[in-house]
């Protein structure tokens with residue numbers, strides 16, 4: 001629903017884990033992989049933890065800018081999907097030997113189209129396979145058009161304690177351009193209901209850089225959103241994605257291309273406005289007030305383990321239960337029906353496993369950690385690079401040293 005992580009210019013932000021780069025070695029089993037072996041397997045030296053991302057792949061309508069892994073179908077077999085999500089969550093938690101789940105994020109697609117019963121069942125499956133602490137952050141992405149009071153109250157009763165609402169804009173003309181299903185009035189109502197049910201734990205997504213959008217209209221829209229939002233805002237610069245209706249209109253000349261300088265100004269204006277309003281700019285695209293940082297998304301940026309459940313979901317974990325002892329990038333089968341068949345026959349729909357080399361892991365630590373205002377701590381670096389310190393890599397003459405001299409990179413005691 002919202003602009004997502006690794007693929008958009010402004011976001012490795014959102015709770016949609018994904019993206020595997022070139023040049024990686026094939027994992028122990030590229031292509032569909034098999035059920036866990038019953039033989040004795042190595043165990044993690046310390047109790048393993050992970051965040052869990054659950055992908056709901058369906059939407060009611062295609063937004064004009066969207067190239068996420070989502071499907072618009074006449075009817076969804078929710079019972080079958082639910083049972084596969086439960087089973088895959090159990091299988092992957094078993095394979096990873098994860099003992100404690102730090103957070104859960106339901107993304108999509110439009111997970112607010114799922115019934116609260118499905119959300120509760122998946123959470124129960126997770127809690128049955130690993131410890132899910134009572135206070136763990138459980139976020140659900142909601143579209144304003146599927147966020148009525150009974151619906152959101154149902155999600156709360158199911159165990160959701162944080163809501164991320166795909167507002168995108170509070171201007172009806174912009175919402176039409178984006179192909180959104182909702183109006184500005186519906187977005188306002190949804191956020192108001194969410195704030196009553198999830199006080200201090202409601203986030204909104206906004207998109208800027210629409211074709212024809214001016215600095216003034218963006219600034220006014222942001223002010224309107226500020227009056228509405230709770231404690232967390234995610235800002236995404238529109239990315240024109242190949243194959244989308246909006247990109248075709250812009251590239252075909254029917255709509256203007258947003259100038260890069262204007263986009264940069266919009267971002268800087270938003271940053272200044274939000275910081276002045278008391279928000280902490282804790283990640284490139286994310287702003288939080290009163291400490292309401294998304295712990296789930298922080299786990300991606302801190303390069304912690306995460307498990308991706310559902311069609312097209314991505315994960316990063318050590319598959320101890322498959323005899324693995326290295327961190328892998330894993331991707332589940334994209335298409336929901338094919339994914340369900342694989343889960344039904346093998347317990348999970350992992351399509352691709354890639355063992356990440358130490359260098360690739362450090363590249364992820366750097367690329368993700370440097371998106372945050374906390375940066376990369378010595379402890380985190382040491383976890384991935386026990387023998388080569390930050391000073392040994394960045395404190396020596398070379399490109400990184402030049403960046404420090406120019407003030408773009410800071411290497412300090414933390």
Ligand code: SF4
Nearest residue numbers: 001059062063066109
């Ligand atoms: S709601 Fe729109 S943006 Fe979100 S996944 Fe569905 S089609 Fe894409």
